[in-house]
Amino acid sequence: MIHLETHVLVVGAGGAGMYAAIAAARNGADVILADKSMIGRGGATIMAQMTTAAALGEEEPDSWEKHLDDTLDAGRGLCNEELSAILCEEAIDRIREMDDWKVGWARKDGKITGVMAPGHSVPRCVYVDFLNTGPAVAKCLRTQVARADSALRISGVAINDVVVDDGVAIGAVGWNLEDETPVTIAANAVVLAAGGLTRLYARNSASINMNGDAYAMALRAGAELMDMEFPQFFPIGHLAPRLVGMDPIMWDPFRYKLGGRLFNADGEEFLHRYGGEDADKYTTTRDIISYGITKENEAGRATDNGGVYLSFRHLSEKVLRDAFGPVIDKLANNGIDLMERDVEVSPIAHYHMGGIRVNGSMETCVPGLYAAGEAVGGANGANRLSGNAIPEAFVFGERAGRFAAEYARGRNRSWVADAAVGHVDQLNAMIGRQTDANGEKAALGGMWAELQRLMWEKVGVLRTGDKLTSALTRIRDMRTELESVAPADDNEFNLTLQDWYDLRSALLTAESVTLAAINRTESRGAHQREDFEQTDPGQTYNQRLRLDDDGSIVSDYLSVAGGAQ
Amino acid sequence: MSSHPKNVPITILRGVPEEETYEETFDVPYREGMSVLDAVVWIRTNVDSSIAFRYSCVNANACKECMVAVDGKTEYACTARLSSDGNTVGPLTNKVLIRDLVTDIVPPKENLRTILAERGEG
Numbered sequence: 119m120i121h122l123e124t125h126v127l128v129v130g131a132g133g134a135g136m137y138a139a140i141a142a143a144r145n146g147a148d149v150i151l152a153d154k155s156m157i158g159r160g161g162a163t164i165m166a167q168m169t170t171a172a173a174l175g176e177e178e179p180d181s182w183e184k185h186l187d188d189t190l191d192a193g194r195g196l197c198n199e200e201l202s203a204i205l206c207e208e209a210i211d212r213i214r215e216m217d218d219w220k221v222g223w224a225r226k227d228g229k230i231t232g233v234m235a236p237g238h239s240v241p242r243c244v245y246v247d248f249l250n251t252g253p254a255v256a257k258c259l260r261t262q263v264a265r266a267d268s269a270l271r272i273s274g275v276a277i278n279d280v281v282v283d284d285g286v287a288i289g290a291v292g293w294n295l296e297d298e299t300p301v302t303i304a305a306n307a308v309v310l311a312a313g314g315l316t317r318l319y320a321r322n323s324a325s326i327n328m329n330g331d332a333y334a335m336a337l338r339a340g341a342e343l344m345d346m347e348f349p350q351f352f353p354i355g356h357l358a359p360r361l362v363g364m365d366p367i368m369w370d371p372f373r374y375k376l377g378g379r380l381f382n383a384d385g386e387e388f389l390h391r392y393g394g395e396d397a398d399k400y401t402t403t404r405d406i407i408s409y410g411i412t413k414e415n416e417a418g419r420a421t422d423n424g425g426v427y428l429s430f431r432h433l434s435e436k437v438l439r440d441a442f443g444p445v446i447d448k449l450a451n452n453g454i455d456l457m458e459r460d461v462e463v464s465p466i467a468h469y470h471m472g473g474i475r476v477n478g479s480m481e482t483c484v485p486g487l488y489a490a491g492e493a494v495g496g497a498n499g500a501n502r503l504s505g506n507a508i509p510e511a512f513v514f515g516e517r518a519g520r521f522a523a524e525y526a527r528g529r530n531r532s533w534v535a536d537a538a539v540g541h542v543d544q545l546n547a548m549i550g551r552q553t554d555a556n557g558e559k560a561a562l563g564g565m566w567a568e569l570q571r572l573m574w575e576k577v578g579v580l581r582t583g584d585k586l587t588s589a590l591t592r593i594r595d596m597r598t599e600l601e602s603v604a605p606a607d608d609n610e611f612n613l614t615l616q617d618w619y620d621l622r623s624a625l626l627t628a629e630s631v632t633l634a635a636i637n638r639t640e641s642r643g644a645h646q647r648e649d650f651e652q653t654d655p656g657q658t659y660n661q662r663l664r665l666d667d668d669g670s671i672v673s674d675y676l677s678v679a680g681g682a683q
Numbered sequence: 684m685s686s687h688p689k690n691v692p693i694t695i696l697r698g699v700p701e702e703e704t705y706e707e708t709f710d711v712p713y714r715e716g717m718s719v720l721d722a723v724v725w726i727r728t729n730v731d732s733s734i735a736f737r738y739s740c741v742n743a744n745a746c747k748e749c750m751v752a753v754d755g756k757t758e759y760a761c762t763a764r765l766s767s768d769g770n771t772v773g774p775l776t777n778k779v780l781i782r783d784l785v786t787d788i789v790p791p792k793e794n795l796r797t798i799l800a801e802r803g804e805g
């Protein structure tokens with residue numbers, strides 16, 4: 119066993135975790151930044167292509183209050199206004215700070231330039247060319263965190279559980295992937311910045327590390343979740359033919375610039391059936407497009423792979439090349455000539471609005487436990503604006519690191535090994551249990567595939583009470599089944615042990631999403647119920663989840679507040 | 684409708700540094716355009732989850748964690764196309780082997796064992 123000590127432990131090194139580590143270090147704390155993948159590489163941050171919303175107002179008059187109005191409008195009445203306001207106001211500071219760190223925001227005539235994105239009233243989405251925002255910000259933050267002397271970066275340590283003693287977070291238990299050694303980390307404060315949950319769905323834009331760890335760890339530590347019924351689906355994710363080296367949400371910029379048309383398998387345009395427009399413009403809102411595509415599928419008018427066609431064949435090669443020259447070549451390498459063929463698209467799980475419930479200092483209801491980034495719920499309500507997630511990671515990360523450092527600095531370390539012993543024993547038992555029995559070799563892979571299908575079919579874009587209830591029953595059974603599944607008996611880089619812990623979190627998180635979706639008997643934002651198609655003003659509240667003493671998830675309702683707690 | 688998928692053989696070099704490495708061949712249903720990563724993920728999901736393999740981003744070619752040797756040539760598994768005749772996939776040969784397809788590509792300053800060794804605690 120390995121034991122480490124620090125003031126602030128940051129779990130997850132995406133945009134939020136790296137910013138938290140930088141902020142905690144410059145506020146005087148010793149920091150450990152641990153990621154189960156590699157620092158700055160494993161999550162969504164490095165995959166983001168483009169939009170980072172901030173009301174800089176360099177090119178056109180703008181203000182963070184306007185950005186806030188747009189955010190609240192999109193959130194369909196459920197935003198925690200305090201968190202949304204912090205996001206919009208401090209996005210400006212973070213974007214400027216990263217400009218000082220030479221991240222390379224695109225400029226025109228010396229001014230940081232922003233593009234328009236749906237739902238924003240001002241072109242305020244800054245970016246790094248060309249479609250390089252994620253890699254550029256990840257690199258910039260990796261460099262800054264490497265410069266912070268008091269921050270220790272650790273790649274390849276997966277955190278399983280937060281250690282809580284007498285209701286206070288005092289560290290965490292995890293393991294070193296390279297050699298399967300258990301690791302305990304004593305910390306006065308823990309920041310959960312372990313990202314989102316979209317890998318729970320069969321169709322997703324996720325990396326393999328986005329399986330809901332943060333939410334599950336928070337629940338198990340006694341913290342609360344909110345708005346878990348609101349994963350966001352991106353309507354026109356790439357489905358087929360197989361495209362490699364390009365992220366599946368890549369058709370969005372195409373549609374902004376070029377429009378494009380959507381057809382079902384019978385070659386008909388269909389959006390008008392669902393209240394959308396069929397002109398060659400990208401004006402129909404995302405929720406209507408997702409709804410229409412899902413309905414066409416249900417009506418048996420889907421393409422071979424279960425989507426619809428997106429077509430640019432009515433455009434000339436010149437128009438395509440002028441708009442997307444290098445990308446057109448990349449597509450050609452993938453065997454896709456947009457002049458000749460259509461592509462198949464479908465909604466895919468893309469982001470999670472819900473998450474850990476925090477106050478403006480990013481503190482959960484468990485003293486010493488903080489959260490940041492996509493792991494946090496509240497700022498985006500029932501629906502997120504394009505471009506709000508990257509600044510959310512920076513702003514909430516900076517705050518979580520700063521406030522965690524303040525909290526941690528003055529305190530004596532009070533590691534209580536007894537409080538960790540249950541988690542360590544459980545881990546050792548998993549390591550000891552390992553068998554390589556034939557026939558069980560792919561049990562974990564099979565369970566993952568089943569969960570992803572289940573969530574996609576029953577807790578996906580269009581929900582009904584019946585589908586959700588049957589999903590809930592199956593998820594609960596799977597939680598029991600997982601208990602007796604053994605990982606393989608390898609010691610080095612044992613992905614099956616990781617699969618097991620990933621699934622443990624994924625199933626608890628899946629249950630949270632499903633339960634919350636059952637309870638919300640209306641349609642609002644990203645939560646669409648076929649059996650309750652209207653928005654019910656009486657349900658303009660947030661749903662809070664926590665774990666009961668017996669391990670079951672309990673929920674209640676909170677009026678939408680200026681701030682948690 | 685898509686025609687019946689044919690299977691292609693994919694050979695994976697497996698093992699840990701202390702023991703002799705061995706080859707294991709799996710039949711993978713071939714889908715046009717699929718990547719070597721798709722094939723390894725299919726094997727892990729359906730046949731043998733115990734293969735060690737490092738990757739994160741799957742599609743975007745952003746994380747740069749998935750480098751392996753495909754028929755001896757260094758490539759990203761997520762952008763290398765699976766050949767319709769099959770391929771042999773092995774670990775990078777210029778890096779220290781951890782197990783199967785995983786080599787030590789973590790910067791030393793971020794590696795827990797190296798950190799502990801430098802502190803004299805390893």
Ligand SMILES: Cc1cc2nc3c(=O)[nH]c(=O)nc-3n(C[C@H](O)[C@H](O)[C@H](O)COP(=O)(O)OP(=O)(O)OC[C@H]3O[C@@H](n4cnc5c(N)ncnc54)[C@H](O)[C@@H]3O)c2cc1C
Nearest residue numbers: 130132133134154160161162163169277313491492507508
């Ligand atoms: C393909 C794609 C494109 C996107 N494009 C945009 C865009 O253009 N604009 C926008 O605003 N947003 C975009 N988003 C959303 C945005 O990128 C994310 O919401 C944001 O980056 C989340 O940052 P984060 O730091 O909270 O999480 P992440 O960047 O996901 O980082 C989480 C980290 O935690 C680690 N981790 C997870 N579990 C554990 C554990 N148990 N122990 C240790 N480490 C753990 C992971 O390995 C990962 O490195 C996009 C998302 C995707 C997937």
Ligand code: FES
Nearest residue numbers: 740746747749761
């Ligand atoms: S899986 Fe991320 S670059 Fe290949």
